Amino acid sequence: MPNQLNQLLNHKIKTEYSVKNNWDLTLELNLLLTFFSHQSKQLPVFIYWLENYFEAVNLPFSLLENCLLEIEPKHFLVHSDLKEKLKVNNKIEEIGLCTDLHIELFQTVEKHSKPEYRSYIYNDAEKHLEFLKQSIETDSIILFTEYIAWAKTMLNALHIDTSTLIRFLVTLRTVFHVNNQKKEVAFLDRGIQMLLDGNVVSATSEIAFTITEESKKYLELLLLKERNLAKNYILELADGGMDIREIFLDVFQATQYELGRLWELNRITIAQEHYCTAATQTFMAMLTARIVPEKLIGKKVIATCVGTEQHELGIRIVNDFLEMEGWDTYYLGANAPMEAIILAIKDNQPDLLALSVTLTPHVKNVIEIIQKVKNIFPTIKILVGGYPFLRDNSLAEKIGADGVALDAKQAPIIALKLVQNS
Ligand code: B12
Incomplete structure (x- = not known):
């Protein structure tokens, strides 16, 4: 019976509404009929749920009622007032x-x-x-x-x-x-x-367009648990003349994106991701120690993640790139509470605040900090970046940031423009 009903529904949707549909409501229809036959207390609320399903895809609920009546004329769907039961107060x-x-x-x-x-x-x-x-x-x-x-x-x-x-x-x-x-x-x-x-x-x-031969080889070594060989490979690249910036982006960043992809597809474990990320953090520090910064340009930046954001490699690379361009940097890393950021600004009087966010729900922390900083320190410029900004290119402007950069290569160029224009 649910199969028959499902087929009839799908047929009607296709012929009467010419809607492209990948519906298979067999399970839901089965449930509906079970609730009917047992006259269970869930029936009215489930009918309401089904109405919502139909409304979500712009199809009239009467379609289901008609099909049901055609197959089993005794059925009749009754609406019921659910406002009290499902009322939300907080x-x-x-x-x-x-x-x-x-x-x-x-x-x-x-x-x-x-x-x-x-x-x-x-x-x-x-x-x-x-x-x-x-x-x-x-x-x-x-x-x-x-x-x-x-x-x-x-x-x-x-x-x-x-x-x-x-x-x-x-x-x-x-x-x-x-x-x-x-x-x-x-x-x-x-x-x-x-x-x-x-x-x-x-x-x-999706396989990132940023993936490179070097990142493939590096990741392969890490996934084989060959941490030392991976380190030697990075040293070889650096000694062989590959620019540190390139190693950061074309090897480390590309590898991190690939790790995320493999984790999302359940092809590597959390432990494997942690192992690889930890190794990369160590090698980044190893290379950072080799950086000979440009002459200081007389500009100061505070770079930090917001709220409970733990993804810190991105902002760390941005910070290192700014340092390489002669910025005086004060790097806070992951998990920085707003009060700590405000205090750091008071202490350091930076020209620029660089905020990083990866998880969409943390965008609210960026908004909060931007509002507070603009209020207390109106001359400081705010640069933002991270995953939500890669996806939605109008987001930075919407939330009141002064600038946004999509990666660490762009960051110093945009950062300089912001502080020079002020
Ligand atoms: C490593 C990692 C972790 C590590 C982070 C360790 C650390 N110390 O940083 C740990 C294990 C803690 C972690 C935890 C989680 N993670 Co995680 N993680 C990753 C992973 C694999 C790599 C992140 C990374 O290092 N990227 C490399 C850096 C260099 O790239 P980037 O951040 O994009 O930064 C560049 C630009 O965005 C830009 N940029 C970034 N910030 C800024 C700031 C400014 C001012 C500027 C100008 C530019 C800029 O420049 C950077 C350099 O070029 C990503 C995969 C991915 N695609 O990123 C998942 C990923 C981000 N994580 C994900 C998830 C779901 C989580 C968890 C929720 C998992 C869980 N169930 O607990 C938690 C959340 C923790 C938290 N509260 O923050 C998802 C997010 C999915 C989504 N749609 O939101 C991803 C995408 C994995 C996936 N493919 O599913 N994660």
Whole structure:
């Protein structure tokens, strides 16, 4: 019966709406019929969930009702008022509500029996909502769809089907719909439609155009646990005349991107990534010691990550490149609280503040720091960079930064322009 219903639905969608559809609602229809036959308390809320699914892809819900009536005339879908049940009063409640609704509807079909099931679902809801809210706050659908593509890639690599993700996004939509949160609904719809259209791959899972012969060889040695050979290879490159900047970007950065890709595709373990990253950090320090800085240009920079951001290699390379160009640098690294950054500015009086962020939810920390710094130190220029800025090229301007650079090669050029113009 669910198969028959699914076929009929798909046929109608194709013929009556000529919509490109990759729907397979067999599982959901099965659930609907089970809820019907047991007259379970989940039935009204599940019907509402299904309405949300249809609305997300711009199809009338009556389509399902008609198909159902055609196959089994006794069925009749009743609307019910769910406003009280799904009303959200605050952020924490929102995550819990999405989690509980999803579990209430899908625990049986997703076949999770582990006691940690709720915490898995809660963590996923928390992550999805963090990325969603930050993308909305910066009005950046690109950041959200890129996140969805990333989540899909990660799940598929763990052999979890895309439909599981779609189902969860519909649950979130259901909660936001009841609470009349239109932006959230609109962003979720874009994500759901994109997944149903297929051909979704995250930018970080594609082989980076930056990959080089040297980075391939270097990574190969590290993955073979040949740390010493990898070190010797780097020394060979440096002694052979390869510019340190080139080694940083064409070997280290390219390798880091490739490591991320392999981790995302579940082809290397977290330990392998940590091992390789740690080795690279050591070799970077080894090369930094060889840098003979240019004559100081009389400009000072504070370079730092924001909030709980742990990805620090990017800003460290930027800092080293600025130093090579004669900047006086004060580097804070990862995990820098806003108060510490403000204090460092008071102490050092820099011309430039360079802020790095990798995870989209941390963009809010950049916004907060920019606002605070502009308020207290109006003459300091702020340069930003990192993954969200690579994806959305209007983001830096939107959040009030003075400049953005896509990599460490661009950074000194843009940094100098900013402080010279001031
Ligand atoms: C190493 C690594 C880690 C290490 C970081 C160690 C360290 N000390 O830095 C550890 C293990 C801590 C880590 C943790 C996590 N990571 Co991680 N990590 C990476 C990895 C593999 C490499 C990062 C790196 O070193 N890049 C190399 C540098 C040189 O490149 P870059 O940062 O882009 O910097 C350049 C430019 O962006 C620019 N730039 C950067 N900052 C700035 C600032 C300024 C001012 C300017 C001008 C320019 C600029 O210039 C830089 C130099 O050219 C990336 C993969 C990737 N694609 O980056 C994943 C990656 C970033 N991590 C990822 C994830 C998911 C996580 C975790 C959430 C995982 C988890 N479940 O816990 C946590 C989050 C931790 C946190 N709170 O920050 C995802 C993010 C996906 C997404 N869509 O958001 C990625 C993309 C992996 C993947 N492919 O899935 N990670």
